[in-house]
Amino acid sequence: MIEIVDVLVVDDERINIRLIEGILKDQDINLVSASSGFEALKYLPDHDFAFALLDVMMPGMDGFELAERLRQSETSRDIPIIFITAISKEQKHVFRGYELGAVDYLFKPVEPEVLRGKANIFAELHRHKRSLVETTKRLEVTVKELEESKAALLESEQRYRMVADYNYDWESWIDPDGKLLYISPACERISGYDRASFFDDSELMQRIVHRDDLSRWMLFMTDDTVGDDESLDFRINDVNAKVKWLSLVKHSIYADDGKPLGIRFSMRDITSRKRMEGLLKHSALHDTLTGLPNRVLFLDRLSRAAGRSSLSGELFAVLFINLDRFQAVNDNYGHTVGDKLMVHIGVKLQQIVRSIDTVARFGGDEFGILIEEISRKTEIRALVKKIHESFKESVVVDGIIFTISACIGYEIASDSNIESEEIVHNAQVAMKKAKASGKNRIVPYTKSMREGIINILAVENDLKRGLEAREFEAYYQPIVNLADGSLYGFETLARWRHPERGMVSPGEFIPVAEETGLIVKLGSQILEKACVVMNRWRNKYPIARELTMAVNISAKQFDESSLASNVESILRESGLPPECLKLEITETVVMLDALKSVNQLKLLKNLGILLSIDDFGTGYSSMSYLQKFPTDQLKIDLSFVQRMESSPENIEIIRAIVNMAHSLRLRVVAEGIETERQRDLLYSLQCDYGQGYLYSRPLPEDKAEKFVRDSE
Template sequence: MDEIKREVAFAGQRVKQKVIFALALCSVIPLLVLTYTLHGYFIPGGNANIIAGRLQDLLALPILVAFTGLLMAGGGYVVWDLASAISRTASLVTTAQPSHPATVSRSDEIGTLMASFNRMIATIEQQSDEINQFPKRLEQLTRQAFRDPLTNLPNRALFMDRLTHGLTRAQRRHEHLAVLFLDLDRFKVVNDTLGHTVGDQLLVEVSRRLTSALRPGDTVARLGGDEFGILLEDVADAETAETVAVRVEESLGQPYRFEGREVFVTASIGIALSSAKLGLPEEILRDADLAMYHAKAKGKARHEVFDGSMSAPALDRMDLEMDLRSAISRHEFRLHYQPILRLDTGKITEVEALIRWQHEKRGLLQPDEFIGLTEETGLIVPIGQWVLSEACKQARLWQVEYPTTPPLVMSVNLSAKQFQNPKLVEEITQALDESGLAPSCLKLEITESTVMQDAPVTLTKLTELKELGVRLAIDDFGTGYSSLGYLKRFPVDTLKIDRSFVKGLSPDGGDNAIVRAVVTVAKSLNMDVTAEGVETEAQLAELRALGCDRWQGFLFARPVSPERVAPLLASDQPKEKEVARA
């Protein structure tokens, strides 16, 4: 548009210059001619000869007049042509339409003016279309900002805005409101089994059922993933909110039909009511979220109303998470080791590395007190890398100090997230290189559930690890579901029998048959067997009779610090049992 303005201004200036030139031509030339013609009559002291010459000049006057007239006519034509062209152009401009632009067949400044005008009209039309579309675009942007694109429900931002206004109204009217935090149970199973398309269809249908189960003035929103929020205003008490929760549970509990099959999905619901203090919208939503987790912990497919006692564990967990994030930099993690012995010789052939957390205020924490949190936060990957590095270094130190044939083997547990880490092979190689430990002296333990989670991918990853030369073991074997077809293809060296089966061992116990079956399967696949959690001589005797290869447990030693493992490694027949048990 600025360029068009400059073109119009330039063309207008040229027209103005032409008009001034034409007017000057028309006015100046006659004056020059008349001045020249009459000059002789006013010269003082003139004589007859001079007057005779002037008479000759007077005879040429008609010619001069004619010539002057021609010049005036030419200048007048220029002015008339410009004026008429401008008049026609103005008329065309006033009647021109964007779809039918004005045309002037000229190549001079008037043509430039008309072309610039047509370009200006086209630009204005384009901008006009954009202006006319602005309300529609504004509506689209508003929808994107405050609506969930899949279900068309309000999103978290709009839900929090309505909750904020609802709290203000409740305070002004001395009323209460309730927030229901809803999470679908086993939605991930449906998503992974039937595909994301069916998962999306399920979310849409859940949204429809939630909306139909509520009053017209209530708000249901998709907060993210399979989480939904419900805002109930003008609620008398918790029972009213629970009545709505029951109605929602009944509606969602009906079967869903997708692609010719029935799908059943339930929901865990947390309920939080505004108090006399009201509080912030975020606090009420957080309370409902905590109540929902309590509902899941009690078996799912139910609802729970928030009370103050629920927040204490959550706050404690939050504090623990904050401490966990800085535990590595503060060097608070410790590795304890539990010896693994051969059943036939009684000698220590392996040690298993087990992590502990020496918390500044809470003391020595066992894995079950923080490992779950490390997996949720993703910290299990860097922590697991630290464990791997430290365990390899310690194993190599013991090999040098207490040489045996074959060398001592270090067992390290891998979590599911570590196993899925694309840099796992690289990190293991680095730990081996830095410590100087031979790959054959490192055994990686992976739980049965992790191994069978995605068997084809697991087979590829296990093969990559085996190519490094490390040993592989399936931990907690018997607690999950293993396909024997895949088990025989996995390059695994050891099956570790879970302590729950060892605990039930007795001369006439039912777990004997399970252990015997595991040993038989392992032997047929050229694997050895290690039993965990051995606590009595009777259990040890049964394992020996069943053909088990190795064992570990409190009967010999608890997991202890490196300093207390050293005396056990110093003798082929360890004599420090009592020290280790203390």
């Protein structure tokens, strides 16, 4: 019968202790848990612990101080210590842990397989140590035999530290001269090569590193300025030529007298994580339905084309294509047929243009085409005509014959100084001119079309007047818990009740407000209204005290240095507790300048409010940046939700987003839920909350208050 051994677990968060208990419940181990260092010290006299799992960051007495106290006691100084920490925030403390006698580190989120492996090894070594101690006590031997027994005990102690290298990650140790001293068995699982191969062939590791990463890897390995808290992500080719991603961290090892003993390398297989990030990156630059480049990638390629044009003197052109009456297809035949037709059109456009040209989908029924390296305008006009005439060909989808026409606006450019957005805008203005003239038209951009700018100025002046008159209202769309349908909170949306025109579409005034900077004042007014209303509801309805009010922050608002102080002032004047307010910033905005965004988000977080990354999946946030952002929630962009029922790929994208968010302890909200099927799919993917027309459209204040009242 296997002897049960005691293991000490210290963590101030009970949920972490329960997690470890669940992982080790069948391991012949008795877990003794403590929620603080002071409580842990009380258990020492009554237990012979095989090892201790200590959380680093704890109030009162942190993990490092507890480790020092354990080392000071005669009965506990030999207990092996494994620190549990979050690598993104506490890596700099790793070396300090080893100085205090730690045998290893576990990084959050704890991987069950790794923890069980370490626990079994240390438990078995403890049983072996106990056996040696008991044997020593029983035997009446000579002084020589007692000395041999002490040596065996010492050897057992030394084995603890060697076992620390025998874990789930690929560990290796080289001496100061570069000679390989140790390599863990994990190298066989990850690379496919056995340990002997690395000892027999000193250049094997260098040969299996991916050639595109070799120079970076060699610099990292040989650069003495690379600190112990730095890491390198690189690729290898395993024994079967399969590419794998590894994350490498190195630690310098020194003797007690300061003499260098070599360097220890830890390599973790991050292939799955890289695959997930690649999927998110692709979705951020490509249309989820057609797979074509989206507007972001199109603008990037356009900018590069303009640069090449300035050197070569050749022309380039942008086409803006809008399909005529495409909404009728969706209305009469459903979105599934409409989506298939849209994919077919995208493929056809790609077949017409050259390989150096770019076809993109801007969303809805709009496409963009970038034509490059053209010497004469007549060639561009001929290609535009060819594209336009291609729409005359009938298309068969699910046995239905469609004849689709389109309006095309385009601009021919050779000036590299013009902004990419302006070129696209000009082509769009020309397309709208074609649309206004009827269906199936081609219109080139002309300077006379700048009259549209005058309209923008008119809207801007009207906006200024409306802001002064406080004509803008806050509407509230409910957000519900997908598990039980209970009310979780609201998202606040701006609406304009014009004294002459009635309700003005946000699509008309929001772009102008953003372009002119008036969005800052508009956003501030909406934030004030939302905070005042939410606090009033809290005072009237008990259920409202558990709700959150989400308010969108625009790019220009987020760029304001005074944003945090303005939010603090609004909270103070409205009386709303900070934890009831949630600010939503789009992923694209926070990634424009990620380092600056971290500082701005920290200032906002210090107010005690909640933060959410909105429209997640439409930009590209790496795992490392998401860990640095002090956010509480991700909101999945509605484009992914709306394609769930017809696209398995969108389901996998949402699954990846939810899993990644939960691994970072973030909640997930899905927007744009319109059907019960979408709701059920999101719930099955463990999405936390949702909003959309299935539950409610955005509501004026009185109807939103009724929604709160009816939810009690």
